[in-house]
Amino acid sequence: MSMKEPPRISPAMTSAPAMIKTKKLTKSNIVIRTTMTVLALLTIYGFFTFNNQNLKFWPSLMATFANFKTVFIQPHFNHFTFSQAVEGVTVTLALGLLTTIVGAVVAFFLSLLAAENLTNKTTSNIVKTIVAIIRAVPTVLWVLIFAIAAGLGSVAAVIGMSFHSISYLTKAYSESFEEIDEGAIEALKATGAGWWQIVFQSIVPNALTSLISWTFMRFEVNFGVAVAMGAAAGAGGIGYEMFMAGAFYFDIREMGTITYFILAIAIVLEILSTQIKARIRI
Amino acid sequence: MTTLLEMKHVSKKYGNGTVALSDVNFSVNEGEFVSVIGPSGAGKSTLLRCINKMIQATDGEVIFDSVNISGFKGRSLRKLRTKIGMIFQNYNLVERLSVIENVLHGRLGYKSMLSGSLGLFTNDEKQQAYHLLEMLGLKEQIYQRCDQLSGGQKQRVGIARALIQNPKLMLCDEPIASLDPSSAKTIMDHLKNISDSLKITVLINLHQVDIAMNYADRIIGVSKGQIVFNGAPSQLTSGDIKTIYGSDASNLMINIENHDRVKVAEK
Numbered sequence: 001m002s003m004k005e006p007p008r009i010s011p012a013m014t015s016a017p018a019m020i021k022t023k024k025l026t027k028s029n030i031v032i033r034t035t036m037t038v039l040a041l042l043t044i045y046g047f048f049t050f051n052n053q054n055l056k057f058w059p060s061l062m063a064t065f066a067n068f069k070t071v072f073i074q075p076h077f078n079h080f081t082f083s084q085a086v087e088g089v090t091v092t093l094a095l096g097l098l099t100t101i102v103g104a105v106v107a108f109f110l111s112l113l114a115a116e117n118l119t120n121k122t123t124s125n126i127v128k129t130i131v132a133i134i135r136a137v138p139t140v141l142w143v144l145i146f147a148i149a150a151g152l153g154s155v156a157a158v159i160g161m162s163f164h165s166i167s168y169l170t171k172a173y174s175e176s177f178e179e180i181d182e183g184a185i186e187a188l189k190a191t192g193a194g195w196w197q198i199v200f201q202s203i204v205p206n207a208l209t210s211l212i213s214w215t216f217m218r219f220e221v222n223f224g225v226a227v228a229m230g231a232a233a234g235a236g237g238i239g240y241e242m243f244m245a246g247a248f249y250f251d252i253r254e255m256g257t258i259t260y261f262i263l264a265i266a267i268v269l270e271i272l273s274t275q276i277k278a279r280i281r282i
Numbered sequence: 283m284t285t286l287l288e289m290k291h292v293s294k295k296y297g298n299g300t301v302a303l304s305d306v307n308f309s310v311n312e313g314e315f316v317s318v319i320g321p322s323g324a325g326k327s328t329l330l331r332c333i334n335k336m337i338q339a340t341d342g343e344v345i346f347d348s349v350n351i352s353g354f355k356g357r358s359l360r361k362l363r364t365k366i367g368m369i370f371q372n373y374n375l376v377e378r379l380s381v382i383e384n385v386l387h388g389r390l391g392y393k394s395m396l397s398g399s400l401g402l403f404t405n406d407e408k409q410q411a412y413h414l415l416e417m418l419g420l421k422e423q424i425y426q427r428c429d430q431l432s433g434g435q436k437q438r439v440g441i442a443r444a445l446i447q448n449p450k451l452m453l454c455d456e457p458i459a460s461l462d463p464s465s466a467k468t469i470m471d472h473l474k475n476i477s478d479s480l481k482i483t484v485l486i487n488l489h490q491v492d493i494a495m496n497y498a499d500r501i502i503g504v505s506k507g508q509i510v511f512n513g514a515p516s517q518l519t520s521g522d523i524k525t526i527y528g529s530d531a532s533n534l535m536i537n538i539e540n541h542d543r544v545k546v547a548e549k
Binding site: 181183184186187188189190191192193194196197199200201202205206208 | 334336359360361362363364366367368370372373374375376377378379387388389390391392393395398399400401440443444447453
């Protein structure tokens with residue numbers, strides 16, 4: 001007995017058109033494609049119209065690599081010692097930690113007001129709008145704004161960085177709160193629990209993992225900003241040493257040392273954050 | 283028999299114009315086991331939530347325990363809610379907390395803002411939680427996180443959370459809709475047992491007409507926001523089923539003849 005051929009749907013049997021597109025040409029599709037095309041054209045145009053000031057591409061590239069080699073292969077201590085570098089890193093870390101803690105505490109209470117399922121739509125929208133405006137201005141700018149009142153230095157850096165952390169974390173926290181299943185709130189409401197009781201007994205336990213991971217993420221960001229603030233706003237720490245080594249002494253070997261220090265801390269933070277995320281059960 | 287709950291001309295109209303309930307009138311006696319049946323979207327959940335004011339009725343009066351509760355707000359509303367336990371289709375537990383912590387949430391309405399927020403419960407309350415969990419067969423699981431429990435176990439935690447409130451009335455919003463038949467039976471038996479032995483009034487929304495007929499003392503049929511049937515299970519006819527669901531009983535695979543009444547007291 002021979003195997004019977006399974007019946008096939010031949011094109012003649014269906015009413016399908018000969019050419020079938022898998023994507024429909026919607027409005028958003030057209031917008032995306034147009035944007036990509038324009039960006040591609042601009043990029044090509046940009047490459048052709050560089051003002052290269054008679055720099056030769058290959059020799060310059062080689063010189064840059066040579067500098068990199070000096071920075072990373074021959075780091076040394078010149079204007080400060082190892083222990084001073086460690087102290088600088090600690091100051092920078094402390095700056096990042098302090099602003100994260102201030103940001104987290106204030107943001108927690110603000111985010112309760114910003115979460116739509118915990119307040120009303122009006123309050124939520126007001127808080128969210130204010131916070132969005134604060135967030136739209138970069139951290140560095142906030143520090144410089146506060147420097148007008150406090151003078152360039154650590155005070156302006158702490159206030160400015162906390163300010164931006166608050167707005168960033170408020171958005172992150174309130175979004176985690178809004179993701180919580182409405183039922184978890186409803187059930188406690190039905191037992192006669194009050195608002196604060198619901199917050200601490202249902203909202204916080206439900207959102208704890210995302211609160212922790214957002215906070216840690218902001219800490220990593222704040223460490224990076226703290227380095228930059230040391231250089232740009234004279235907030236001290238390793239960033240200030242970097243600024244001095246770079247802009248005052250032109251000592252690229254010392255820059256290498258500092259870069260290694262910052263890299264080490266960044267790696268430690270990265271490992272810590274992965275560990276924390278693995279430990280707290282999602 | 284005393285009347286525990288009375289709904290007088292209760293209506294609910296949502297902001298978008300949907301009428302969820304229109305002129306609902308019924309009363310429930312103390313200790314009664316009443317089942318509300320009706321198609322999805324008929325207003326069963328709204329009806330239940332108008333009682334503990336999770337949803338504010340637009341019109342009418344709700345009288346609970348001889349008090350008109352329609353205007354209750356703030357502290358008095360919280361106090362009222364402690365007297366009304368509620369369980370849900372999706373259990374609505376805090377999944378990341380342990381079983382006993384979830385049960386103790388039922389006491390929050392009795393606690394001050396601070397001790398409730400911090401989760402400081404008295405030993406008496408913990409003892410009570412333990413006894414309830416023992417009664418519901420969850421003694422081994424008291425320190426387990428709720429996300430590790432099965433559906434039936436979660437619903438039992440929900441029941442314990444409602445019972446620790448010392449409620450006069452239990453509102454059950456489709457408590458067995460997400461459960462397998464065997465767990466569903468366990469839950470229904472527990473609810474029947476609660477109603478019989480603890481004399482707690484039970485008002486339960488159900489999709490399964492046969493289960494409603496087996497367990498309930500009285501059935502309330504809801505269709506399009508109106509009560510179209512209110513009587514003993516034995517009085518429910520195929521004609522009533524048609525009024526409630528808008529389709530013949532035989533089409534709905536419902537057999538309203540010869541159902542077995544469950545009598546927990548006999549066991």
